[in-house]
Amino acid sequence: MELIHLVMDLVVPPILLIFLLVILPPYLLYKFVNAIIRRFTMEDLTGKVILITGASSGIGEHLAYEYAQKGARLALVARREKKLQEVAEKARKFGSPDAIIICGDVSKSNDCKRFVDETVNHFGRLDHLVNNAGIISAFYFEETKDISSSIPLMDVNFWGAVYPTQFALPQLKKNKGKIVVVASPAGWLYGPDTSIYGASKAALVNFYDTLRVEFGSSVTITIASPGFTESEMAQGKHLTLEGKVEVDKEKRDAVIGIFPVKSAKECCKNIVNAVCRGDRYVTDPSWFTSIYVCKFFIPEIVEWFFRLLFVTIPQNAAKNAEAKNNISGTNGIKEPLLTNKQN
Numbered sequence: 001m002e003l004i005h006l007v008m009d010l011v012v013p014p015i016l017l018i019f020l021l022v023i024l025p026p027y028l029l030y031k032f033v034n035a036i037i038r039r040f041t042m043e044d045l046t047g048k049v050i051l052i053t054g055a056s057s058g059i060g061e062h063l064a065y066e067y068a069q070k071g072a073r074l075a076l077v078a079r080r081e082k083k084l085q086e087v088a089e090k091a092r093k094f095g096s097p098d099a100i101i102i103c104g105d106v107s108k109s110n111d112c113k114r115f116v117d118e119t120v121n122h123f124g125r126l127d128h129l130v131n132n133a134g135i136i137s138a139f140y141f142e143e144t145k146d147i148s149s150s151i152p153l154m155d156v157n158f159w160g161a162v163y164p165t166q167f168a169l170p171q172l173k174k175n176k177g178k179i180v181v182v183a184s185p186a187g188w189l190y191g192p193d194t195s196i197y198g199a200s201k202a203a204l205v206n207f208y209d210t211l212r213v214e215f216g217s218s219v220t221i222t223i224a225s226p227g228f229t230e231s232e233m234a235q236g237k238h239l240t241l242e243g244k245v246e247v248d249k250e251k252r253d254a255v256i257g258i259f260p261v262k263s264a265k266e267c268c269k270n271i272v273n274a275v276c277r278g279d280r281y282v283t284d285p286s287w288f289t290s291i292y293v294c295k296f297f298i299p300e301i302v303e304w305f306f307r308l309l310f311v312t313i314p315q316n317a318a319k320n321a322e323a324k325n326n327i328s329g330t331n332g333i334k335e336p337l338l339t340n341k342q343n
Helices: 002-040 058-069 081-094 109-123 147-174 195-215 249-256 264-277 288-297 299-325
Strands: 049-053 073-078 099-103 128-131 135-138 178-182 220-226 237-239 245-247 281-284 337-340
Touching: 002 264, 049 058, 049 109, 049 147, 058 073, 058 081, 058 128, 058 264, 073 081, 073 109, 081 099, 099 109, 109 147, 128 147, 135 147, 135 195, 147 178, 147 195, 178 195, 178 264, 195 220, 220 264, 264 281, 281 288, 288 299
Parallel strands: 049 073, 049 128, 073 099, 128 178, 178 220, 220 281, 237 337
Antiparallel strands: 135 337, 237 245
């Protein structure tokens, strides 16, 4: 058995290299031509039924408006009824012929089944499932006292997309529908104070990449990775472990760093257009993909840069501030702060 592996170690790499040299040129040509064709054959969303989770603010809210402008019928899901009503009213003004609201928590399987069933019962069908709901935590792993307090993050970010997908799948396959997954560059970047959040998004990407293999062409999956976009997180709002909403500009700066924040409207417009084209992935702003390329070719340098940006500089700044104010205590975040994006 070991001999077989030794032979494969020697034979497979050169064979694979030759295969890539042969297949890559025609494949790239195919991708180029296909991209042009898709731009002129975008899906008509008029009358289509779209279910969006986390629709009461941020990316979810603006996705609702973009779908509404294309004439789609909407089922808007979140926990805050008043905010949902406001979004639904605006969506109707933007052109949606029908928009209903359903209060629900995506981390609860029963809630997910209920809001999928209510959508189908009201509209008679379901064409797009947009898994947008999510929360974010920011803390240094070695400095937290109770890591189990991050369990809700995985419940919302990962299972909060898996549950609706399971219950919506029969309708989506019936209508050759689409699943839209709002992931994050954090799934493949290094955010030292968002390790658990990044892990939840990485799990999300791997899960839906695998579903592509299972579903084939019966259901189209688009994985969106928006960068820092206008949202409650970008405003510094977070949900404490006691369930209180607070504003922490320092925490916002710690998570976002020097990166610019993009308009949610423009980001969502690009996402919906990518979905209508049938794109597999969309990263917005697109320059984030250059960081992915750097990570592939020069991972050590990217790691050094992110450590400098998110660890060394913040820690030195905190030490200087502590020394200046002569305040005793420790630096860092001892308990996770959860930014509420599920709404």
